[in-house]
Amino acid sequence: MKEENQLMKNIFHTLEANFPVENWKVNGIGIWPYLRIKIYIHLLSISINSGGRQEKKNDLKKTTVIAKNRHSIITDFLVAFKGFFNFLRELKTKKIVFFGSHSQRVLHEGCWFNRFFDSMVNTYKIDKEVYMVEYLQELDNTYNPNSIICLDKNLNFYKTVFFWRKRIKRKSDIYLKNYDLFLNYIQQELNISPTELRIQESNIIDWTNKIIFLSGFYRIFFKRVKPSKIVFAGYYGWDNLYAAIYQANKMKIMTVDSQTNHMVFSDWTKIPERGYDLMPKKYWNWDEISKNNIDTWASKTNDVLAYVVGQSYLGYCKSKYQNSSDEKIIFFSLQTFELEEMIPNGIISFIKNTNYKWIFRLHPRNTFTPQELSVFIKNRVVEDLNYEIQDSRSVPISEVLCSCFLHITGFSGCLLESKMMGVSTILIHPLGEEMFEDYIDEKTVFFVNGKDDFFYEKIIEIISNLEYKISISQNFYIHNPLD
Incomplete structure (x- = not known):
C-alpha cells in the first residue's frame, strides 16, 4: 500500500514533468491546483475503496424544476435585493476575515467555539476586529455571534440579484497547450475518465466562468470590509472558497491557510514564480515538519511563505493538561470509512484480550x-x-488527550495534537503510514497495519515498551493572527 501511495506522488511528478501545467490558464485563472486536487481526491477514493469494499455513494439530489410566474420571480428578486442590501449596509471594516465550518467547532464553556481561530480571537481580545464566515451550516449559540456571516444565505442573495451576469456572453481566453494530450494520458494510463470527472475543456471553461461570477460577491464584500488578510482552515474542494482566494489574491489581500501535513500541500514540482491564484500565499503550520513540507516547493516562488504557529486551541486549554485518573485509557480517533475498515480484526482481537x-x-x-x-x-x-463514544465537537480533544496514555488511528490528524500533548500514536492504516511517514519514529509514533497477521503481538510489544506519558515539549504559544 505504501508503494501504491508513493505511486500516487509519482503520478503528479510525471504529469507536471510532461505537461506545461503551470502555464494553463482559462479566463485568466491558473487551473492546475483545481485539476490536481480533483484528480488527487479521485485517486484517493479509489485507493480507499480498493480491496472489494464498495463506496457508499450519496444519492444524487433530484432537482425539481418548478415553473415560476412573473410575479414570483419579481418577488424573489425583491426579497434577495433587500437581503443583500441589508447585508452590505451592516458590514463594517475588519482586520481579518476567517472562513470556518461548523465541523471545526467544539462545545467550549457552553458555546460553539472554532478550535482553529476563536482561541486566537479570545486571547488577543480582537472580537470586534474579525468576521467569521461560516461556509456550511450555521450553528446557534456560537462564540462571538456578532462576527458570524452565513455565506450560503448571502451568496444566494447575490446570485439572485446579479443573475444577469451569468448570461453575459464572453469570448473565452484559453491557454491549454497539450491539454488534449493530458486528457488522453490520464484516460489511457490512469484510467480516469475526463468526462466523468468533468475536466473536459468545456467543463473547465464553465467552471472558471462560475468562479469569476462568484468572485464578484467577494469583490463587493472585501471592498466594504477592507481586511488585511483572509484565513482558512482547509480551502480546497469548495468552489465558494476557491472564488474567495482568487478574488483576494487579485485584490492583493493576504491569503492564509491554517493546516497540517497533507498531500494537497505536498510535492508540487511546478509552480509559477508568484504562486497560483487559486492557492493561499501564506501557511500557518502546526509544526516544523509541516512547514518544511511547504518550504520544499514554496522556496521556488517569491511570495509564498510558511510559518510554524502551533495549534492555538491546545495552548488555549493548557490549564486542563492534568490527568486526574489512574485508569489506563486508549483514545481511538475514527475517520469517514466504514466501520469494518476503521476497526479491523486485529483491533478487535486486541480489545478482547486486554482490559483497557x-x-x-x-x-x-x-x-x-x-x-x-x-x-x-x-x-x-x-x-x-468499558468504552465511551464521543462526538468530536462536544468534547474538546485537549480534554480527551490529558486522560489517555495511547492514541490509535487510521490516519487522523489528531496524531499531531496527540504528539503535542505527549501521547504516543499507533497508526493502523496504510494511508496513515503514507501521510505521516515523516512522524513515524518508532518512539512516539508507530505504524502497524491493522490487517497484519501478527498485529496483536506487535501492538502488545509496543505498549510493553511504552512509557505512560512521553514528554510534552511543545511550546503552546497562541499565535496572534494580526501579526
Whole structure:
C-alpha cells in the first residue's frame, strides 16, 4: 500500500514533468491546483475503496424544476435585493476575515467555539476586529455571534440579484497547450475518465466562468470590509472558497491557510514564480515538519511563505493538561470509512484480550451514527467492554488527550495534537503510514497495519515498551493572527 501511495506522488511528478501545467490558464485563472486536487481526491477514493469494499455513494439530489410566474420571480428578486442590501449596509471594516465550518467547532464553556481561530480571537481580545464566515451550516449559540456571516444565505442573495451576469456572453481566453494530450494520458494510463470527472475543456471553461461570477460577491464584500488578510482552515474542494482566494489574491489581500501535513500541500514540482491564484500565499503550520513540507516547493516562488504557529486551541486549554485518573485509557480517533475498515480484526482481537478503557471519537463528518458504532462494538467485540463514544465537537480533544496514555488511528490528524500533548500514536492504516511517514519514529509514533497477521503481538510489544506519558515539549504559544 505504501508503494501504491508513493505511486500516487509519482503520478503528479510525471504529469507536471510532461505537461506545461503551470502555464494553463482559462479566463485568466491558473487551473492546475483545481485539476490536481480533483484528480488527487479521485485517486484517493479509489485507493480507499480498493480491496472489494464498495463506496457508499450519496444519492444524487433530484432537482425539481418548478415553473415560476412573473410575479414570483419579481418577488424573489425583491426579497434577495433587500437581503443583500441589508447585508452590505451592516458590514463594517475588519482586520481579518476567517472562513470556518461548523465541523471545526467544539462545545467550549457552553458555546460553539472554532478550535482553529476563536482561541486566537479570545486571547488577543480582537472580537470586534474579525468576521467569521461560516461556509456550511450555521450553528446557534456560537462564540462571538456578532462576527458570524452565513455565506450560503448571502451568496444566494447575490446570485439572485446579479443573475444577469451569468448570461453575459464572453469570448473565452484559453491557454491549454497539450491539454488534449493530458486528457488522453490520464484516460489511457490512469484510467480516469475526463468526462466523468468533468475536466473536459468545456467543463473547465464553465467552471472558471462560475468562479469569476462568484468572485464578484467577494469583490463587493472585501471592498466594504477592507481586511488585511483572509484565513482558512482547509480551502480546497469548495468552489465558494476557491472564488474567495482568487478574488483576494487579485485584490492583493493576504491569503492564509491554517493546516497540517497533507498531500494537497505536498510535492508540487511546478509552480509559477508568484504562486497560483487559486492557492493561499501564506501557511500557518502546526509544526516544523509541516512547514518544511511547504518550504520544499514554496522556496521556488517569491511570495509564498510558511510559518510554524502551533495549534492555538491546545495552548488555549493548557490549564486542563492534568490527568486526574489512574485508569489506563486508549483514545481511538475514527475517520469517514466504514466501520469494518476503521476497526479491523486485529483491533478487535486486541480489545478482547486486554482490559483497557476505550474512547472512540467520531470524525466531524462521520458517515455512521453513535448507535451504529455501539451495535458494531457489541456484536464484534464484547458486551461489557468499558468504552465511551464521543462526538468530536462536544468534547474538546485537549480534554480527551490529558486522560489517555495511547492514541490509535487510521490516519487522523489528531496524531499531531496527540504528539503535542505527549501521547504516543499507533497508526493502523496504510494511508496513515503514507501521510505521516515523516512522524513515524518508532518512539512516539508507530505504524502497524491493522490487517497484519501478527498485529496483536506487535501492538502488545509496543505498549510493553511504552512509557505512560512521553514528554510534552511543545511550546503552546497562541499565535496572534494580526501579526
